Amino acid sequence: MAIRVALIGTGNCGRLALIQLIEDPRFELTAVGVSTDDKVGKDAGELAGVDVTTGILATKGMDAALATKPDCLVYCAMGDTRPVEATREVCAALAAGINVVGSAPGGLQFPWRGAVPEKAIKRVEDAAREGDSSVFITGVDPGFVTDLIPFAVASTCQHIEQIKTMEIADYATYDGAEVMFDVMGFGKPLDQPGFLFLPGYLASAWGTSIQMLAAGIGVEVDEITASHEFEPAPQDIEVAAGLVAEGTIAAMRFEINGLVDGKPVIVVEHVTRVRDDLRPDWARPAQPGGSYRVEITGEPSYVVDICPTSRRGDHNYAAILAAAGRIVNAIPDVVAAPPGIRTTLDLPLGTGRGAYRPS
Secondary structure, eight states: EEEEEEEOSSSSHHHHHHHHHHHTTEEEEEEEEEESSSTTTOBHHHHTSSSSSSSSSSSSHHHHHHHHHOOOEEOSOOOOHHHHHHHHHEEEEEEHTTTTSSSSSGGGOOOOOTTOOOOHHHHHHHHHHHHHHHHEEOTTTBBBTTTHHHHHHTTTTTTTEEEEEEEEEEEEOOOOIIIIIIIIITTTTTTTTOOSSSHHHHHTTTTHHHHHHHHTTTOOOOEEEEEEEEOOOOOOEEEEEEETHHHHHHHEEEEEEETTEEEEEEEEEEEEEESSSOOOOOOOOSSTTTEEEEEEEEEEEEEEEEEOSSSSOOOOHHHHHHHHHHHTTHHHHHHOSSSSETTTTSSOOOOEEEEEEEO
């Protein structure tokens, strides 16, 4: 019997998750919730960009979607700029007995060890117990690049000194103005960056990944530190999300370190540009446009490059598609899981079971 699933949020990630929910026979789509009036009343197939009429018409907000009583809610609403609201909405679904998988709120990737306040964790766990439901939140990075893949590689090591994960990407084609300009701060003055660089935010945003990796290899992180640097645009640069004006932020590199006995044992680094020739001295991707990298120093040591591609779009599209696939493919395991916050550490190993379809 197909698993009944509703979806909230049809932005970059939600739209790609919606494609799979429509096409994958493991799932029965019950509802689509949107946040803007211009999408209300549109068929799910139109919102997903596929040539299918589903008969499922988008409604505003969450109430109508939850009223369809799905087995699981795919929650892909914006969480970066509204973490409190996102947590509240996830709790509402959990308390109603609806399991949740999604891309937000990011703190639920692994909220323990100080990554998220205890009262917020308790609120989510209480809602899950009330509804006998579970929740799994993930993405790309933070997400499977900073947990699933490093754990798979680390499982072959006799000893580990450091795990480092990297995103190296050109964001010129990333069509998300809120993330590009408000969150990351592209197109802003060098001394007025996006809120990603507010004091403590980097350590908080990637602290979930740092702490999960540390827990997975059995170490305690003493401190999480972060650093960043920017490069200005040499002239105006047009990108998919808008204009990056001359002299404003056009490239950035930031690093988050999980320290154990003063040593950086868990490291996350991002190198993000809106034009390929900016800061050639920073790390370069393994394929044109962008890639991800996992480096393990130990015995043996590894450098693993992850190069997502897609027949439907470029490297940015493929990376978001991978995040959406990880979310949707986790639905059966999350539905079957005990109530509470679930993570990569306690869910069964994802294998792509059920995803095969001939071309």
